[in-house]
Amino acid sequence: MGFLNDIEPLKQTALTxxxxxxxxxxxxxxxxxxxxxxxxxxxxxxxxxTLSKEEKPAAGKLINxxxxxxxxxxxxxxxxxxxxxxxxxxxxDFTLPGRRRALGKLHPLTxxxxxxxxxxxxxxFAVADGPEIExxxxxxxxxxxxxxxxxxxxxDTFYLNTTDKRLLRTHTSSVQIRVMExxxxxVRIIVPGRVYRRDNADATHNPTFHQIEGxxxxxxxxxxxxxxxxxxxFRELMGSDVKIRFRPHYFSYTEPSYEIDFTNxxxxxMGKDWLEIAGCGMVHPQVFETVGYDPxxxxxxxxxxxxxxxxxxxxxxxxxxxxxxNDVRFLKQF
Numbered sequence: 001m002g003f004l005n006d007i008e009p010l011k012q013t014a015l016t017x018x019x020x021x022x023x024x025x026x027x028x029x030x031x032x033x034x035x036x037x038x039x040x041x042x043x044x045x046x047x048x049x050t051l052s053k054e055e056k057p058a059a060g061k062l063i064n065x066x067x068x069x070x071x072x073x074x075x076x077x078x079x080x081x082x083x084x085x086x087x088x089x090x091x092x093d094f095t096l097p098g099r100r101r102a103l104g105k106l107h108p109l110t111x112x113x114x115x116x117x118x119x120x121x122x123x124x125f126a127v128a129d130g131p132e133i134e135x136x137x138x139x140x141x142x143x144x145x146x147x148x149x150x151x152x153x154x155x156d157t158f159y160l161n162t163t164d165k166r167l168l169r170t171h172t173s174s175v176q177i178r179v180m181e182x183x184x185x186x187v188r189i190i191v192p193g194r195v196y197r198r199d200n201a202d203a204t205h206n207p208t209f210h211q212i213e214g215x216x217x218x219x220x221x222x223x224x225x226x227x228x229x230x231x232x233x234f235r236e237l238m239g240s241d242v243k244i245r246f247r248p249h250y251f252s253y254t255e256p257s258y259e260i261d262f263t264n265x266x267x268x269x270m271g272k273d274w275l276e277i278a279g280c281g282m283v284h285p286q287v288f289e290t291v292g293y294d295p296x297x298x299x300x301x302x303x304x305x306x307x308x309x310x311x312x313x314x315x316x317x318x319x320x321x322x323x324x325x326n327d328v329r330f331l332k333q334f
Contacts, residue, residue, distance in 0.1 A: 217300030254281025
């Protein structure tokens with residue numbers, strides 16, 4: 001009878017250890033200690049052969065019942081621990097919207113912007129952003145644009161009816177100033193975003209459009225660095241047959257300043273030899289002094305171009321207004 005009396009206490013001890021296993025590895029160890037090939041209950045079953053014929057049936061029944069109970073406890077604890085292991089380690093907000101299959105397609109301007117950003121990221125540029133509602137200081141003053149400059153006239157710029165003369169930014173260059181005010185050199189950023197100008201809507205002009213600005217500031221930066229960057233980006237966007245040329249120009253915030261022309265098979269198809277695509281130049285020393293950079297130590301270049309212009313060339317679109325009419329027949333082609 002001593003053999004039969006050992007079964008229940010052993011079972012209770014085994015149940016306690018199985019339910020207390022802290023993780024799946026510990027649970028497997030506990031399983032092996034009790035019902036594995038060398039487990040304590042396995043050893044009890046091996047002792048059945050030493051019992052008399054009268055004791056064997058009762059003992060076998062008790063051991064089998066105990067083993068079934070232990071296996072059930074094992075399965076239950078394993079399920080609990082697997083669920084625990086599958087849960088996120090950090091708290092999760094289950095009220096957030098669930099994932100769903102994306103509907104529709106990316107707008108052609110979004111597609112082109114993504115491609116431009118991807119090209120710049122390949123050569124180490126970070127993306128910066130800034131407000132579309134700007135002040136005159138960041139949009140004009142800090143960029144060496146004097147108060148009597150035509151770009152600041154209300155015929156060219158959208159001013160808001162506020163006491164501090166807020167305006168809709170006319171270029172993304174204002175973000176250059178905001179970044180340089182907060183960050184010491186070197187700086188290597190691009191700034192894609194929407195801008196606003198008082199351009200009458202026609203096939204090639206729109207009161208709102210998108211620009212991307214590039215800025216690189218470091219020691220010993222030259223026009224050669226600028227030309228190499230421009231060539232790389234436009235070959236990524238428009239094909240390996242792209243050729244670039246610089247023409248002297250004037251911008252108040254760069255010196256020297258250039259217009260960028262490019263040519264490739266698309267331009268030739270339009271019946272032209274070269275097409276103006278962007279403006280650029282070396283950052284004016286006055287701009288550096290305004291943001292607290294020493295122009296004797298740091299040099300840099302900046303350039304900007306319209307995203308719509310790139311999209312029109314890539315896709316053979318001859319009217320900029322098509323991007324903003326939300327005509328599904330047009331948009332679904334992309």
